[in-house]
Structures are given as C-alpha cells and as structure tokens.
Amino acid sequence: MKKTALAILMVTCLFTSCKDQKKEVVNENTKTEIKISDTLKWSERMALSIMKRFPKASDVDNHETLNWNYKHGLLALSFEKLYLETGNEKYFEYEKGYADDLIDSTGTILNYDIEKYNIDNINAGKTLFFLYEKTKDEKYLTAIKTLRKQLENHPRTKSGGLWHKKIYPYQMWLDGLYMGQPFYARYIAEFEDGKNFDDVAHQFEVCYKQTLDKKTGLLLHAWDESKQMQWADKTTGKSPNFWSRSLGWYVMALVDVLDYFPRDHSKRGMLIQQLNDLSTALMKVQDASGIWYQVPNFPEREGNYLESSGTAMFAYAFAKGVKKGYLPSDFNDVANKAFDGLVKELVKVDQDGKVHLTQTCKGAGLGGNPYRDASYEYYVSEAKKVNNLHGTGPFILAALELSR
Known part of the structure; x- marks a missing residue:
C-alpha cells in the first residue's frame, strides 16, 4: 500500500510539474511574442502593451465573468x-x-x-457595425438590432430624454450621451434613412439645457427631472459638481455623433455650437501641465488630482473637432498640450517597452448602494487605477487623432 501511495504521489508531482512548466512556457511565449518599440507611435505602443498584458480583450480589467460592457466597447473601438x-x-x-x-x-x-434598460449597454454595439461590414456575419447584425430595440423601448423623462438606467428613473447623466447617441445616430444613418436624427439631437438639447452651469459654461454631471434624489437640487434637479470624465464623455459624444448627421440637418449647427461653447469653457480650466483635474474647477482644493481619462477624452475630441472643421485650429494646440501633459506626467514605460497610464479614476456615479452623494469629497475619494479602460481607450483614440 505504501509503495502504491508513493507511486501515485510521484506521478502526481511529475504531472503537476509538467503542467506548471507548460504554463510557464506559454506565458513566456506570450511575453516574447509582442515587442514594443519606442519608435512606434503612442497609439500602437499603448495597444501592444494592452495586448501583451491581456492576449484577449475580454480579459482586460480582470472581470470574473465575461462581461458585455461599455469599457470593453470603448477599448474595442480604439x-x-x-x-x-x-x-x-x-x-x-x-x-x-x-x-x-x-x-x-x-x-x-x-x-x-434588455429589460434593465441600461444605456451603458449600448456603447459596445458601436463596434458591431464595422464587424458586420467587414465579415458579413449576420450575428453582428442581429446583435445591432437587439440594441436598437432597447433604445426603441428605453424609458424617458417627460421631456423626452433617455434615462441613464431603469434603476435611475428620470435621470440623465452626461456619460449616457456617449453611451447611446453615436450608436443611435449610426443606426439611423445606415438602416433608417435618417428618420430619427431629430431624436438624437433632442437628447443633447435636453441634457445640455438641464446640466449647464451658466457661470462657468461647464456641464454638471447629471440631472434628475423628478428632483427626488438626495444629490439633486430641489429647484433645478441638477447635481452639485463637475466631473472631468463626464465632460469628456459629452464632448466625445458630440464629435462622434456629427460623423453621421447630414450636413443639411437643421440641428447640426446646434451640436457644433455646443461643442464650441463647452470646449471653450473646458480650455479655461485646463491646468498648466496640460491635464485637467478630477474636479476641474477646484484645482487647488485638498484631495484633487490630475486625472488621465478626462484629459485623454478632451484631447481626442478637440483634435477630431479641428480635423473635421467644427472647432477653431487653436484647439489642436490645446489637444497637443493635453497629450504632452499625459506623456510627461502620467505615462510610465517599463524597460521592456510596456506603456502604463496612471491616475485614472476607476469610476464615479450618483445614488446607488452604497450611496454616492455627488459631493466634491466623493469625486476625489474614488479609487485611482493604472491602465484602467476608461483611460487607455481614449488615450489610443487621442494619439490617433493627433498622429502622435
């Protein structure tokens, strides 16, 4: 019996050892497959760094289960x-x-x-148009139509704005304009003969009007039409603070939606005007480093910090806005200053060439459980992450627009 047990133990150890060696070899091969030269542009350097860390896009950010979500959609789009x-x-x-x-x-x-009516779930659908166009695989078209059906039945404010989520009734967040409207606009352009562009424009009209702070020209993070949330002003329904990434979502939404709006559409000028007005307001609160603070209008307040994702989003939107003729050429300088700041202050490069983007806010929202009160203290207390998808995707997009 003892000899039998010893033999089993030896075989088990040998099997485990071989298994571990095989695992090491696979990992080593993965590491050596991708070389990241500093002669490449930052867009490729960041992309290759992500691929080296995570050979599969669905594994990025280490989700425990496969997850259809806006962050991976943003990365896939980049x-x-x-x-x-x-x-x-x-x-x-x-x-x-x-x-x-x-x-x-x-x-x-x-x-x-679909019954959750979460506007975030629309964002990853943006990539499906190109996948369908390139492969002609009908499964992508089926998924596209499923997401369009969500928008068709998505609950709305009394003023016609799409709720951020079913669990956040009567609320519009700046984030939601990026999540839903570029997909919606492209679907309209490609499958609906332009019949619903007025509805897309209306989302921006409602959200801009209800979140605008006239003193600064910036948009507050969210609006509760019902004025029932603790964070909502009881007269206006507005949330109390600005958040750089939410503003980044909004300006990216504007430049991306304009890709699909007909030149002769009556609301096109309104969208371009919003982009100009908001971009001008943002330029006024850009730090000397080129980066924007997490809460952009309180640069010297305790706890505030230079945040990477919002900055990358602004760089992308401004550069694209200039390239498309929506913004004055001066904004290209603003975008390059922002990108310079990211590279100098918040990008770190390993000896093997892997690029890391630091000081990205992991996430920020309003309400929920545990309760998020939209206070200044809340926004600066949320965790900061390295290589978070909120930042790396926009970094690639900005680098591409700036040819950096």
Missing part, C-alpha cells in the same frame, strides 16, 4: 480605429475577439438583459 489607420490585422482580430467572446452564432449577447 482598436478598430487603429486597424483602420495601420491596416494591421492583429488589431482587427483583437476587436473581433471581444465581440465573438460575447456574441454567439445566433447573435445573442452574453449576460445582456
């Missing part, structure tokens, strides 16, 4: 734009890999529940 710029198929395959991990052969989206 890889799509990088592919279109470089023609390198590995960037396309990385984008496609995320979609294929989450969408089965029938077009069903894994872990997606």
